[in-house]
Amino acid sequence: MTLGNHDIRGNGYNTYTMLYGPSYYSFDFADSHFTFLNSAPGWAQKRAISDEQYVWLQKDLKKAQGKRIFVITHIPPQDPRKGVKPNKISNYENEVKSGESWAEQKLNNYNESKEMDHGFQDPKEAEKFENIMSTYHVDTVYLSHIHSYFDYTRKGVRYIITGGAGAELLTKNSYYHYIIEKIDNSKSVTRVELPSPANTYITRYLAATQLFANSMYEENPLAVAFIIIGFSLLIILLIMKIYLRKKQPINTFGKWLLDIFRYAREDFKELFKKKDTN
Template sequence: MKFINQKLLIIFIMFIGIISIFKVSYPFIQDRDENLIFQNTNLAKNNVTSDDYTFVVLGDNKNSISTFNKIIQQINNDNSVKFVINTGDMVFDGNPIKYDFFLKQVKKLNKPMLPVVGNHDVADGGVDRYLKIFGPLYYSFHLKNSYFIMLNNSNEEELDPWQMNWLKDELEKSKNYKYTFVFMHVPIYDPRNDINHQPGHSLKNLSNAKELLDLLNNYNITQVFFGHIHGYYVGKWDNVPYTVTGGAGAELVGKNPKHDFYHYIKVHVNNNNVSYELIKLDSPDFNFIDRVGAFLWIYLYSTIVINFWFILLLISTLILLKLYLKKFGFSYFSLAKKFFKRKH
């Protein structure tokens, strides 16, 4: 009886192992998950049928599960929203498993999502993966009365000279539209330090930051949106109004109730004006213990969920190996003991 039970256990573990191998070896990102910027700008244009429309801006979900899934559900239930713009750091790094998990999440979104590249999105070899999945690192499009410009400052340093020249041309084109929205991941300046434009969680090349702001000042910019800072900040640099929105699920480091909470922003556009609605979500309490606890839980939970089949494969392999060693009178402990004896 004991032999039969052990045999059934081995068969069951091997079955789990085979499924895990299949899941792990199966291509993470399918051919249909390519050139999503082109696909989704077309979908957004189809959704926007008049000069009166609403879109959502959010950022820094960073492989979040609970909070980002809640945001997706809320947006799905909001028929006024026509498309979503993500200000970057959609994944923790460029690992294909993490991109695969993110793509599975946004497939549940019933609105097109347009990305801005963040520093985490291109980390650890993520540049090629981002290019394949989404398309260009910077781009523009127009919808009815508005012009949208998406920039790439994921290096956290600056906008390169080629992109600066491209931006000048795009801003000239934007003059033909009533509203101009600009998006980039890293803020030009850190709004927490911006009295003297001191460096912070913002562009490190201050001369380039000044050049960029001077350029934007020459045009009638409706709003510049950023991510990168995990919170909510609004303000104005000279003539340029800005919003930092980095509250879509990544860890919340700060403890300021005015800024450090999960959220997204609804932007309503019509021919008279543009209005902004802040949508808050449940966030950890504003104390050190709750914030650190939530920080640890976010990454533990996401690591287990995202790497579920790898973890299952590892566990099943270790159990089978243990049973095999037991058959010959060995254990992990006895093998380790022998190994260290031989070393010494």
């Protein structure tokens, strides 16, 4: 198990280490060696892997020579997608831009982040990481972070990005999946594809909306319940306006409905504010 960038939000890092132990470690199984690294800070910070880890990593890999070595971490050193934009997450992650509402800021940041480079922010660190993998004859590096599937080789080392679970798909031809690798001389990887939305923007945005709604319900079911009630009442309001045409009751009912939306919005804002301050 290895930390992802969402796992270190708020008090996530301390919670993780309390429940699961160190954020980087290794072990042997039969004639294979498995090394787990913490690269989670690399999405929002200039440095993905700490100097302390790099020192430990090289000692660990040196001791493992002669075994098949597998390295597991979250953020890939380089983003294999073409045409990605520079990573600017650290510049605006908690910043409300001038003239934007809270909701606009969250939506714009979300859309912009999907097109950003999801690799290490520092190209020199990416090169350093890949050189270490090559120098110590690592067999395969398993990665995630990009919500898709990629399998490629750099400097004699195989890199597999498997990000087909947990969030909306990030590239046009990606799909939900998981992989099974049999650790033997065949070096075979079985990719199990799961039901996924069609490769159209509308379908994928609807699927992402459903994922977001489900996760928000798990976080704060009361706020979601108010939103559902609000939309239901809005439909009733429209029916009343069309068929009853009674202006005064409609205005009173509309004011009450607006108050419900305001309450739900403030509840969501308070929820995100608590997360940012943790």
